[in-house]
């Protein structure tokens with residue numbers, strides 16, 4: 001084949017034809033592995049939607065370490081949150097109710113932030129209006145003070161044990177600690193530091209050596225610098 005010059009129309013046509021020949025017209029379905037047209041979005045054999053990988057990868061390439069630095073410098077992370085929330089909103093409209101965890105590695109394990117487009121707080125308020133419903137859903141068996149407009153209730157696990165006037169709410173915490181002491185209950189892990197601090201700093205009680213966790217020591221340090 002003669003090498004086409006830039007000005008040769010025939011040559012251009014040949015080049016175009018060669019390019020078309022070289023470009024794949026077929027690809028393999030990502031699911032059933034049958035041959036399908038390269039532009040096919042949904043496989044005609046199995047109905048699987050084909051991943052739009054190439055375009056997506058190109059879009060991803062635009063976001064580099066430089067982009068990351070730019071976000072940090074300009075504190076424009078809120079824009080990313082807005083874009084994320086918009087995306088979650090779209091999924092919610094499509095009735096695929098999304099929940100997104102943004103996690104970070106810390107010394108104490110993974111800490112996750114939780115994004116959710118429906119109003120979970122409103123739903124939580126609804127359930128807390130009904131103490132029975134709340135108690136049934138409780139995952140912990142430790143004592144808890146429930147506060148309503150009229151009164152306070154102490155429950156252990158999902159069993160209500162005492163009610164008292166809402167004005168005496170400030171005593172509720174003492175009752176709570178009293179149950180731990182009287183029934184020799186173990187502090188649940190997720191609030192053990194808080195309860196240990198109450199034990200030593202409010203009740204002025206000593207603490208067992210095994211409860212002197214790094215988390216407790218850190219909390220005490222912060223507590224002391226706060227009250228100084």
Ligand SMILES: [Zn+2]
Nearest residue numbers: 029032043046
């Ligand atoms: Zn297929």
